[in-house]
Amino acid sequence: MRRLILFRHAKSEWPAGVADDKRPLAKRGRRTAPLMGAFLARENLLPDLALVSTARRAMETWELAYAEFGSKVAWKAEPRLYDAPVSALFDIVRQMPSNIRTLMLVGHNPGFEVFAGQLTTEGPELDLSRLREKLPTAAIAVIDFNIDGWKAIDAEHGVLKRFETPRSVEGAN
Secondary structure, three states: OEEEEEEEOOOEOOOOOOOHHHOOEOHHHHHHHHHHHHHHHHOOOOOOEEEEOOOHHHHHHHHHHHOOOOOOOEEEEOHHHOOOOHHHHHHHHHOOOOOOOEEEEEEOOOHHHHHHHHHEEEOOHHHHHHHHHOOOOOOEEEEEEOOOOHHHOOOOOEEEEEEEOHHHHHHHO
């Protein structure tokens, strides 16, 4: 069994003259990233390893969420996650060592939204429907796979276990 957690970066600003990969989090993003980090910790959804896009907004999301975990989690910056198409996301995940049972990717749309849609065919119908509609900023998709190692990950083999957004997490509190 393997678990993949896709964590889209929190809401970012669009300052004039700033390169896309240098955009910072907006005020709302600085509020929702720690909210989602606390949720992940509370629900025991912490990864064995997190790979984080090198874009500023993804790194800031990770730093704010990680501060809420209450325990150390191995992580590394992964430049291939920035603006990654689905094929690159499959490649990244398939390269993970077998000792990693739960992997988190912190990154971007449209890649994450399309990737999640291709991976999942089972799960709570309401969550699947919401996920197919949109993977909003700071959203988390938890997808389980009945596989022995990451090399075996393939489209339509995942079961969506959780789909949470800042709005759904705030509403549950």
